[in-house]
Amino acid sequence: MLPQADITTVDFMSRQTSWLHWLMKKIYLIMLDFVPNLYDVFYKVSGGASGGSLVQSAFAVVMQPVMQRIIRRAExxxxxxxHPFPEGAASLWKKRHNPHLPLVVVMTDYSLxxxxxxxxxxxxxxxxxxxxQEMTEKAFSQARLHAAGIPVDVSLQALPGKAELREVYGIPQNNPVILLMGGGLGLGGIKETLLELEKIPQSLTLLVIAGRNERLLEEVRKCAAQYHHLVKAWGFTDKAHELMRAADLLITKPGALTISEAFVLGLPMLLHDPIPGPETENAVYATRHGAAVWLHPGEKLAxxxxxxxxxxxxxxxxxxAKECAKPAAAAEIAQCIVTMLTGKK
Structure with a gap:
């Protein structure tokens, strides 16, 4: 690899990067609460060749000035x-300023x-x-296409065993262990899921990651005192991978990164409430491959x-799940990029 490489990571939609980008994301999340199928509409409109090109061009034009500032600063x-938003901005910047700057895209969905x-x-x-194969059929050069998988943390393969981690976290060895995750914001109806799981007479150990949702964390801890299951709760934590390794089943929304990590860990999933669009496609992929069960609206969780x-x-x-895993994706992508860069010099 390139041990001397200087890597700059930028959250393109953060407030620190662009107040406008942050505001757009904030408005979208608020609208999503009132119009749950908003993403589905956007996903379908932008999926066609004509509609997609129009949407892509609009976002690229709006976001290109921020990309220009980032590139000038980082060189x-x-x-x-x-993510496609910075991709579009970078593509437009290349057209206007420097067509020779290499642009690499790592798709983080399980559908094109x-x-x-x-x-x-x-x-x-x-x-x-x-x-x-689908991109090949759209006349993209095969030399530029790599089915490497979605990159995950290489430390997943070096985690201690399930029994050892259960001992570390005070988790009973014999009871089924179910992990509930809702991303960094603690979304995904975790409280309602807990209420449903309480209907199961069998003794369970329930691990809950509430993320930055402090209100949810407080509610979960209050519920824990009343449940016949053992409930352990965390807020935002860097121990999520270890908790996944300790669990027998993951109940979560079907984010692509979460699914990819579960594949590597061989962790079965119960998926629910996907955001219409890519998360729905993620759920379809994991379910079709037998690594997950998708709980559709109206179906009972317990x-x-x-x-x-x-x-x-x-x-x-x-x-x-392990059959779907691509644990070496990050290393393969990095090696391809290094080869591309060194070959140009």
């Missing part, structure tokens, strides 16, 4: 984008969508071979969990 040898497809991209890295806890269901799902 990078390569720009790597993991028009909004990821921009000109002037030297290398695309995607989750699956099916996505690579019976679904009870069914998963019977027989060798979880063991079978764990094996299927």
């Amino acid at each position: 990078p040898d390569v720009v790597i984008c993991t 969508h028009q909004i990821w497809l921009y000109p002037r991209v030297e290398a695309y890295f995607m989750a699956t071979e099916a996505m690579r 019976p679904a969990v009870q069914e998963l806890l019977t027989g060798d269901c979880l063991e079978s799902m764990s094996a299927r």
Whole structure:
């Protein structure tokens, strides 16, 4: 690799990067509460060739000045984008200022969508071979397409065993252990999920990561004193991977990174409440490959969990999850980028 490389990570939608970008994200999240299918509408409108190009061009034009400021400050040898918004801004910047600056895109979805497809991209890295084939059919150069998988932390492969971690966290060895996660904001109906799980007579250990949602964390801890299950709760924590390793089942929204990490850990999933669009496609992918069960609206959670806890269901799902895993994705992507850069010198 390049041990001397200077890597600058930028959150393109943060307030520190751009007040306008942050405001756009804030307004979108607020609107999502009132119009749950808003993302679905955007996803479908931007999915077609004409509608997609229009949406892509609009976002690229709005965000290109911020990308120009970032590039001038960092003077990078390569720009790597993991989201289509900065990708579009970088592509437009290349067109206007420097067509020779390498632009690399790491797709973080389990389905291909028009909004990821921009000109002037030297290398695309995607989750699956099916996505690579679909891009080939759209006349993208095969030499630029790599089905490396979605990159995850390499430390996942070096975690201690399940029994050891349960001892560390005071988790009983014999009870089924279920982890509830809702991302950094603690979304995904965690409190309602806990109420449903309380209906299960079998003794369970429930691990809850509330993220930065302090109100949820307080509510979970209050509920814990009343439940017959053992409930352990954390706020925002860097121990999420260890808790995933200690669990038998993960109940979560189907974010692509979370799913990818669960694949590597062989952790079966019960997925619910996907944001219409890419999260729905993520749920479809994990379910079709036997690594997850997708709980659709109207289906009861408690019976679904009870069914998963019977027989060798979880063991079978764990094996299927590992078959989907791409633990070396990050290393493969890094090596390809290094080869691309050194080959240009």
